[in-house]
Amino acid sequence: MDPMDAGMRYTPKSSDRDWDQAVTFLPATDSTKLEKKKGPGKIAAIIGVVVFACVVALMTGLLVWHFHYRKDEKIMKMYSGSMRITNQPFLDTYEDSNSTEFKALAKQVAAQLRDIYTKTPALAKFYVDSTVQAFSQGSVVAYYLSEFHVPKSQEAAVDNAMSSMNDPINKAQRSFSDPTGSLFYDSVVASAVDSRMLMKRTIQRVSERIRPGHPITVKSPGFPDYPYPSNSLVQWQFRADPNSVIQLDFETFNLEGECKNDFVKVYDSLAAIESRVMAEKCGYYSPNNPLGFISSGNVLLVTLVTNEEGNYPGFRASVAQVVKGSRGTSCGGTLTGNSGTFTSPNYPKYYPPLTTCEWTIEVPSNMNVKLIFTKFMMSVGQPNLCLMDYVEVNGEKFCGNFSSNKVVTSNTNRMTVVFYSDASRVDRGFNATFSAFEPSNPCPDKFLCNNKRCISTSLQCDGWNDCGDSSDEKNCKCSSSMISCRNGLCKPMFWKCDGVDDCGDRTDEMNCAACKPGEFVCGDGKCISEKQKCDGRNDCSDNSDETDCGKAAPCPQSNYVCKNGQCISKQNPECDGENDCKDGSDEDCGDCGKQPYKTSRIVGGQDATEGEWPWQVSLHIKNSIHVCGASIISDRWLVTAAHCVQDEGATRLSQPGSWDVYLGLHTQKMLEKAEKRSLKKVVAHPNYNAYTYDNDIALMELDQPVTFRDSIRPICLPSAAYDFPVGKTVWITGWGATREGGSGATVLQKAQVRIINSTVCNSLMNGQITSRMTCAGVLSGGVDACQGDSGGPLSSSSGTRMFLAGVVSWGDGCARRNKPGIYSTIPKFRAWIKEVTGV
Structure with a gap:
């Protein structure tokens, strides 16, 4: 019987019985012989001392047992492993666990494991039993499960002994003899089973043989009609032909977001051996963010583990057999010419384990080689130590993830690139380009960064880290129009006193309080008269003049008000996972602001992942x-910009019948995949100013309610007191023009920007910023909203949710340097939104 099927049935027996047998009581004594006519005699005294000593010894023993032995109770430990039997041919019947041949060889392997464990001092006294789970080819690989009952104090020692089982076998092959013959074996691997797999009430196992040219489809139980079952362990064992590998591609993947609850593990094995785990995955992956794996050999194990609650739809995957050496499984070779591109195997999906590739790059003899990794994601063990997977370029190893392009150059016309992956924990790998350059002039008419990147000379000493290593901002002489940081950097003057440490040593944030005597400094740097402090009116835009006034007052606008009227001074308490209100209203958030799909680390430009922004709506003029x-x-209800719904000649955009609304849309050329709706009502803000774009916000009511799903979901609305601090990173999304004056995007675009100080922004935008506007952007230029993005969201993350920080309103051109985007500030309109919509 497979011990994993029994859950916790193998709880160690208590050792109480053994201790009970060790307690010995003295026999009863004839009381008449102990009587003294005149008083206690010597015999009685001796007996009394003996009895007392026995009682003390008994109590001492019980105390020792209670505080030492009972404390060190035994626990069940399960170890999954494999061994390669080198002197046995593989029989097809070994794939059938009910066959006579399987049972006979399994019995030999179990006996052999017992012999190994009993000869290992750290394991012998704790070993219980072993069960063979499967066999595979090569010559014959046995996969087994071994059970131990281990005192807690010895758990680490047993783990170490099991993990080092293969060490002596690497030095010399071992053999084992029993009445049925001898087995020769090597490559013994074992590791502790994930404890989450031992607690499940329902266990299901499926074994599949993959045939050439006949891929199969695998689904989680119930998919797509029902969510997967709770408290379950489901395992799929896949076998392929010799000299083949198995390709696993998830077409749909939709699990709970916390891997500690529900998860899928993929193993480069037929058993759940943790040292052979390729990846552990949970959450959501869309087809635009491909999740796929390739085994190193002809076996693969997929395990689904679920807990007791929060079940989700599950997954559907395609499993196919691929010949070793075919496209996607092979790599390396010689690359010649002036430029080229190459990737790790199976990129952008996950590379296989136990793989080594070598490329030789050769450019013309009078040139050198420049290699740029545009994407780089390699599994890493200890930080800064490339002990697991790595790429080695001319003897230098690289691993982990690079957030920006990594550039490597050679001193000759040749370069060697080696890719290596070990037996576990794979990742997506890399995408690289190489080019030839002239050694004496690596950056013609450009600035050469220390990291070998080339940038325009106009970007040198402009206050921006254009190189990525700040080498373009070193050894600079700051002009009078720039901030001279103490650390030697130069920064634009408009960054001074904006609340963000741009210098890195806070030089730009020093001596910022320039108010006159008798004036109060607001939190945003504004100066007001001291007489205006604590006068009951909010004269500072951040209400800082009405805080700490030492008197009971109505709940300030800067505080959060619960539904029961309770005033919460904590900043941004809503939907943060903590009940700050006594009535719990701050956590009454529903399902808003949750992104159903994980954001891919492979952005691929600025294309959003399908379903990544489920609250994004596309507004079309009717039939246009x-x-x-x-x-x-x-x-x-929807939120958009008021300037989007202003009448233009004969086009009555203020009327609901003029609009087609597309929900859940990703690609404009695939409107049929979205949910098309009509409008019942359009409500522009009554104080919208078409000249200044002040109060640029509008509301739209759908003709009928929409049913939420993964691709259609609301964003959270912040309270009137919600604060989006200066410097915070936020997201803009839309199908607007990808460059100023250009055409709209086909695929939904996304970009990260940061919130900019309103005083700085007002100076950059020539005094056109009101208190109802938020500035956000990247002042170096290149990232911004543009025509067609108007009315879309400015999304801000808080924990696991996204809040609507603003609505795309206006800007001076698109993505210009020192010209941020302007957004209508949602907290300023929270009361109006509530009044109109009830939301």
């Missing part, structure tokens, strides 16, 4: 093209 964006805030 996309013109604006919007955000879902409830099952009936």
